[in-house]
Amino acid sequence: MNLVRTVTRSRLFWPVAALVALLIFNVLVTPSFFTVTVKNGYLFGSLIDIMRNGAPTLLVALGMTLVIATRGIDLSVGAIAAISGALACTIIRDSGNGDDVGVVLTAIGISIGFSLVLGAWNGLLVALFGIQPIVATLILMTAGRGIAMLITEGNILTIASAPFKQIGSGHWFGLPAAVVIAIAMIAAVALVTRRTALGLLIESVGINPAASRIAGVRSRGIVWSAYIFSGLCAGIAGLIISSNVTAADANSAGLWIELDAILAVVIGGTSLMGGRYSITGTIVGALVIQTLTTTVYTAGIPKEVSLVFKAIVVIAVCLLQSPVAQEWMQRRRRPLPVVKSGAPVA
Amino acid sequence: MTSTPVLEMRDISITFPGVKALDGVSFRMFPGEVHSLMGENGAGKSTLIKALTGVYQIDSGEVVFAGAPLVIGSPAQAQAAGISTVYQEVNLLTNLSVAENILLGREPRKGGRIDWKAMRARSAELLARLNLDIDPRSELGSHSLAVQQLVAIARATDIDAKVLVLDEPTSSLDADEVAELFRVIGRLKDDGVAILFVSHFLDQVYEISDRLTVLRNGGLVGEYLTTDILRIELVHKMIGKEIADLENISSRTHAQSADGEDGEVPFFSATGLGRTGSVEPFDLEVHEGEILGLAGLLGSGRTEVARLVAGADHADSGETKVLGVRKRLRTPRAALRERIAFSSENRKTEGIVDELTVRDNIVLALQSDRGWLRRIPRRRQDELAQSYIQALNIRPANPEALAGNLSGGNQQKVLLARWLAVAPHLLILDEPTRGIDVGAKAEIQKLVASLADEGMSVIFISAELEEVLRLSHRIAVMRDRRKVADLPNEDITVGQIMTLIASGTEDGE
Numbered sequence: 001m002n003l004v005r006t007v008t009r010s011r012l013f014w015p016v017a018a019l020v021a022l023l024i025f026n027v028l029v030t031p032s033f034f035t036v037t038v039k040n041g042y043l044f045g046s047l048i049d050i051m052r053n054g055a056p057t058l059l060v061a062l063g064m065t066l067v068i069a070t071r072g073i074d075l076s077v078g079a080i081a082a083i084s085g086a087l088a089c090t091i092i093r094d095s096g097n098g099d100d101v102g103v104v105l106t107a108i109g110i111s112i113g114f115s116l117v118l119g120a121w122n123g124l125l126v127a128l129f130g131i132q133p134i135v136a137t138l139i140l141m142t143a144g145r146g147i148a149m150l151i152t153e154g155n156i157l158t159i160a161s162a163p164f165k166q167i168g169s170g171h172w173f174g175l176p177a178a179v180v181i182a183i184a185m186i187a188a189v190a191l192v193t194r195r196t197a198l199g200l201l202i203e204s205v206g207i208n209p210a211a212s213r214i215a216g217v218r219s220r221g222i223v224w225s226a227y228i229f230s231g232l233c234a235g236i237a238g239l240i241i242s243s244n245v246t247a248a249d250a251n252s253a254g255l256w257i258e259l260d261a262i263l264a265v266v267i268g269g270t271s272l273m274g275g276r277y278s279i280t281g282t283i284v285g286a287l288v289i290q291t292l293t294t295t296v297y298t299a300g301i302p303k304e305v306s307l308v309f310k311a312i313v314v315i316a317v318c319l320l321q322s323p324v325a326q327e328w329m330q331r332r333r334r335p336l337p338v339v340k341s342g343a344p345v346a
Numbered sequence: 347m348t349s350t351p352v353l354e355m356r357d358i359s360i361t362f363p364g365v366k367a368l369d370g371v372s373f374r375m376f377p378g379e380v381h382s383l384m385g386e387n388g389a390g391k392s393t394l395i396k397a398l399t400g401v402y403q404i405d406s407g408e409v410v411f412a413g414a415p416l417v418i419g420s421p422a423q424a425q426a427a428g429i430s431t432v433y434q435e436v437n438l439l440t441n442l443s444v445a446e447n448i449l450l451g452r453e454p455r456k457g458g459r460i461d462w463k464a465m466r467a468r469s470a471e472l473l474a475r476l477n478l479d480i481d482p483r484s485e486l487g488s489h490s491l492a493v494q495q496l497v498a499i500a501r502a503t504d505i506d507a508k509v510l511v512l513d514e515p516t517s518s519l520d521a522d523e524v525a526e527l528f529r530v531i532g533r534l535k536d537d538g539v540a541i542l543f544v545s546h547f548l549d550q551v552y553e554i555s556d557r558l559t560v561l562r563n564g565g566l567v568g569e570y571l572t573t574d575i576l577r578i579e580l581v582h583k584m585i586g587k588e589i590a591d592l593e594n595i596s597s598r599t600h601a602q603s604a605d606g607e608d609g610e611v612p613f614f615s616a617t618g619l620g621r622t623g624s625v626e627p628f629d630l631e632v633h634e635g636e637i638l639g640l641a642g643l644l645g646s647g648r649t650e651v652a653r654l655v656a657g658a659d660h661a662d663s664g665e666t667k668v669l670g671v672r673k674r675l676r677t678p679r680a681a682l683r684e685r686i687a688f689s690s691e692n693r694k695t696e697g698i699v700d701e702l703t704v705r706d707n708i709v710l711a712l713q714s715d716r717g718w719l720r721r722i723p724r725r726r727q728d729e730l731a732q733s734y735i736q737a738l739n740i741r742p743a744n745p746e747a748l749a750g751n752l753s754g755g756n757q758q759k760v761l762l763a764r765w766l767a768v769a770p771h772l773l774i775l776d777e778p779t780r781g782i783d784v785g786a787k788a789e790i791q792k793l794v795a796s797l798a799d800e801g802m803s804v805i806f807i808s809a810e811l812e813e814v815l816r817l818s819h820r821i822a823v824m825r826d827r828r829k830v831a832d833l834p835n836e837d838i839t840v841g842q843i844m845t846l847i848a849s850g851t852e853d854g855e
Contacts, residue, residue: 197713197721200706208699214690215660215764216682217714273700 001184003113011269014320015284018267018313028139029299042171046298048179054290055178056081056237059185060257060284061264063230066189069206069222071274072126072133077261080118080145080256082235083240084111085242086151088191089159098161107164112235119231123224137227141258168244178240187265191281202226204271206274215335267317288317350413350542351396351428352508353376358407359394367393370407371566373559375509375540380531382543382555382572384584386644386675389561391544395511398542399431400424411538412508416723421691430507432498432515437853440494442486443467447486448501454622471758472500475537476530492523496530501626503534512541516550517645520623546819547826548577548848562586579849581643585811585844611670614686614772615801616655619664625650627663628829630822632772637794637804641811641843647827649691652774654807656688657681658696683714689761689769691777693754697761700750704732704740707749707760734763755786762790779808788831790811809815811840825850 007013026046036045060077091107092098092334115310118140125136170177194315204212205219212219236255242248265274267288268281292313296306319325351374360368368390375381385391397400398409400418409416411427418424422429437449446453446467450740454464478496486494495515502510510711516524529561531541531554545551551558552572558582559566567583575583612631632638642648653659655666657675665839666675668684676680678688690696701706708731709722716722722730731745732822738759740752749760758778765773774796779787794817798804808814812823823831823846830850845851 027410054826195721196718197716198718200647200702200710201714203702204699204706204710207701208695210696211691211699212710212714214688214696215711215714216658216677217710222718262390 011278012281012284014317015267015269015281015288018317019284019288019291022288022313026295026298034249035297038326039207041174041191043174044322046294047175048176050290051179051182052176053294054286055176055182056254057241057257057260057264057290058182059233059237059240059260060288061228061256061268061282061286062185062189062279063226064261065148065228065265065268065270065277065279066193066202066226067133068262068270068272069202069274069277070219070226071209072208072223072226073137073262073272074122074230074234075134075137075142075258076118076122076258076312077165077230077234077237078254079141079148080115080231081238081241082148082248082250083118083144083151083259084115085253086148086248086250087111087156087244087276088164088239089157089242089248092161093157093159093163098159099163101163104161104163108167108239111239112232115231115235115238116228117231119228119234120224121148122231123227126227127220128222135144145250148248149254152248152250156250159246159248161246164243165246166243168240168242168246175196178244181236181240185236186283189229193279197223198225203276207276223246234325247315261286263266263314264289267314267321269321288313349376351375352412354410355398356408356410358394358397359403359405360397360402362602365616367398367564367637368404369564371561371564372407373566374569375542376557377508377538377540378459378535379557380535380541380555381545381557381559382545382551384580385553385558385561385794386584389584390564391561392513393564394433394561395513395542395544398424398509398806399511408766427503428506428508429511430502430505430509431511431513432495433513438486438494438498438501440485441566443483444473444480444487444489444497445482446736448472448482448504449498450501450766452504464708468504469500472504473497475503476533476846479688489599490523492519494525495519495523495527499530499783503539509540509542511544514546515543516545516547525549541639546643547824548580548643552577556626558586567664577582580846581844581848582812585809596855609738613668613669615670617664617667618664619654621654621659621662622652624659624827625824625830626653629815630655630806630829630832632803634771634803635798635801636820637798637806637818639814639821640807640824641814641821641846643826644809646824646847647829649776650823650827651822651824651829652688652805652807655681655772656774658684658688658690670711682711682768683769685769685771686774687711687765687772687845688774689765691779693761698757699751700748702749703746704749704752704760705745706736708745708767709732712765715768730767731763734759734766738763738793758790759786762793766797770802770825773797774805774807776807777809779810815840815843823847 021340033046036043036047063079064074088107088111091110094101097103122137122140125131125134141287167177172180193202201217201222204217205222209219241253264285268278268285270277270281292310296309301309304315351770353375355373357370358368358371359366364458371390371394373394378598383391383394393402397404399417400423408557409418416427436566448469449465454461466482473480473482475515476496476499478500480489480493481502486497500521515527528593534541545557551699558572559569559581560580561669610633612633614632616630618627618629624668628651640648640651650659655809657678657680660676665672667673673682673684675686681688699710709727713722728745734740735743737747739757740759749757762778769820780791793812806814806817815835820832820833820834821838821843822829823843825847831846
């Protein structure tokens, strides 16, 4: 009984429950859903597809988690992803030698470098100039697609490059390359935020900026680096997206990915008010969203109702996590008088 | 002037869980009179005002307004009855016009639409009543804070207020603006409005009010005519000791070696340090192992001094030296680098990071000093947390408890631990014992004394003069944002300090 309570009270309970429910639903509709086959030493199957297709959203959500933890938000990630993909594809095309590994690596390096610069721009506006994050990143959200258009000269760039194609559709260590990249980034974040003091300082700034300042925390630097990291994640996501189709589409690459990412963070239990964050929660959140998208396809839900279906599941998870619902369930579980903390005293 | 009060609050009590915020307080207001409500922090002033304006419900007692009993259930009811309030922070919309602000929610209408002409006319009339010559169509934000304050009063008088509550209306005004405000208050008085005035500035209280009510710790101390009570008596009543008692309490600390022999370089010194609108330029020295007490009423500038020394606010004049070497302390971080730690009086907003654990809170300042890359190893964190939890007797003794769930006194101890962990040379404590229980208070006082014995310099701020006297080697007295005295704690009595607080000189008035 105690264990049950601990589990159901966990912040991760409802997102995990939603994920499990979705998976079960899929198995009922498609009995072969859990089947993972090995072909040529590579893993294939619906679950693997979910992870592969979900990798860009997961990466973007990872960066978004840290930004949200500092009480911010980054709306520009979709645009940064588009720029990153456009830049890489343009460089590879202009080189005229798409199969040269050196060229592809240079293109990737420049794209990632530029994504870092774009993240730094967001961070500059937020941390140094004190512009509200939603406004500061809205600038790049709208302008960024324009920059991507300039880079591609308004065309959808299709390229032929076997090495570049590897990122989106290749396999490393038996897994899709995109999944390996996502896992590596998650591990890096977990390592950097928990093995150094960055996690503590990010949460401290997010929970109480004024107290953190008095305690000597360099909040500007911390907020700034969160946006830089978010830019990096978006850049890598952009490379995966454009590599997947070996093309750069300035208009639709990474479109609305910022909203999916924010949703993933929220479903994962990190509050938009900033402060405590959960990387695990974000991973679960991103998987819920991707599974939902996949379910819509595999279950043959008509296209017209797919968005409605997605909305219903998201609303359900968010409502179950809401303070009101949590309190209600706690009261049902244990009918104890709740002692409210006192009103402020003059 | 009529002799019957327009408002009488009788035997009002308000209880919050665990605290009696108001205990049988009576209060009355006469038409055409300015009545000042006096008291230190936690005296119950705000609670009484909020009871009057319908923000809080009274638990017992009765309110008689204009001769009839009145139950004030909500701010809207209070307004409808004729009790109007202008709060400390101007609650206006700076992006709208003056007229819109004055009549917001009460716009004159014609055929379902706002009658702009009538609106301008009505606003102009109200402004003229206050002798305020501004265009009702102008944007509110284009005017100075003082004018905005007056517009707020114009708004308050539109509802035909019989009682007007002005909560700290002068805190952000300069001398000329205050004069302007007082002129307006004078006019309203002539119109028979009863005005409740709250201010931390004794001079202003004496200038404008006819009557004073003093509260202390939620109880009524008394009601006095301003002409009948000397400032020194008033301060005694607010702080709570009779003069005779006070003369008997002599300080237990003696000015030690630390009171600055010639040639010794103080650990910290400031010359001409000041900030416009916050505190007048002052000089300050703190020697090694010395406890410097800062005494003064709330709003006297004692906190502002601490904030400037700690780099929490930017000074716009003067310079600071650490061990005789000029250092600019522009941020709390810069101050911490010089081993100057500042414990703010705002435990909630500038102290505790409530969703982090006790351990995280304790290591926070030390960790940010080391930088994010050099994480304090977990084992060392546990040791630090455990040792401070033991040394300061923090309850619950669980380093993984969320700091926000601790009681006020224990949160204060966690904060002390945070500052002590950085091994400060100068520790600035602003009201470290406010709102915490007696036991914890004594523990903290003892700790401060022993830290100074070990060579730490301390700036100690407290509203309780006895506490300041008991602990400090030297005492600086603040009054109306100015440092008025700096004396070694040798045979000083609370009475003498009060005289300084009240009049700025040792001889009284």
